[in-house]
Amino acid sequence: METKYTTFELETKKQFELVDITQPVRNAVRDSGVQSGIMIVFSQHTTGAIRVNHNEPLLFQDIMKALFRMIPVNISYSHDLFELRATKALDERSNGHAHVKSFLLGSSESFIIDGGQVLLGEKQSIFFVELDGGRKRQVHLKIVAG
Numbered sequence: 620m621e622t623k624y625t626t627f628e629l630e631t632k633k634q635f636e637l638v639d640i641t642q643p644v645r646n647a648v649r650d651s652g653v654q655s656g657i658m659i660v661f662s663q664h665t666t667g668a669i670r671v672n673h674n675e676p677l678l679f680q681d682i683m684k685a686l687f688r689m690i691p692v693n694i695s696y697s698h699d700l701f702e703l704r705a706t707k708a709l710d711e712r713s714n715g716h717a718h719v720k721s722f723l724l725g726s727s728e729s730f731i732i733d734g735g736q737v738l739l740g741e742k743q744s745i746f747f748v749e750l751d752g753g754r755k756r757q758v759h760l761k762i763v764a765g
Contacts, residue, residue: 621764623651631752635686637670637679638747640758644730645737647760654735656764661727663759666717666751668724674744686750690723692716717751724748732762 627643644660660669672678696715701707728745731738739745747758 621653623647623653623762623764624760625651625762626757626759628755628757629747630755631747631749633749633752635683636749636752637682638749639674639744640747641674641737641739641744643758644745644760648732648737648762649735651762652735653732653762653764656732656762658730658732658737658760658762659727660730660745661759661761662747662756663726664721664754664756666714666721666749667726667756668721668748668750669726669728669758670724670746670748671728671739671743672746673742674746686720690716690719712751714751720750721748724750 625647627640627647629638629640631638640660644658648658662669672682694716696713696719697703698715698718699713701711730745737745747756749756
């Protein structure tokens with residue numbers, strides 16, 4: 620079974636941001652030469668997510684409103700009680716809300732590759748969802764020929 624692995628970097632600018640990564644993902648599949656198989660798009664960041672949806676700015680606002688309504692920024696999260704935690708990085712942010720959002724959204728998506736292309740619906744795009752930006756982020760892709 621042939622596998623290919625690649626990564627690419629992006630830099631977010633806002634606390635909440637949907638970054639369309641469809642084209643870099645398509646490029647990685649094309650460059651892999653794999654005609655048929657599966658691909659996993661993965662973020663190893665605990666305050667980011669990988670999701671699929673329609674690339675439409677008004678929808679982004681709706682998604683942001685829904686997430687912030689379900690998981691508000693302005694309530695107390697135990698994760699943010701640094702004085703009680705056993706470990707804490709020097710540059711750590713109060714970002715308990717972002718960890719909870721990421722947990723619910725998920726860190727990866729799987730895709731079918733057919734005819735050397737990622738199968739997506741007409742209105743579907745692949746997004747890195749920034750929940751605690753701006754930051755430098757990395758997206759991992761594992762392609763398995765089959």
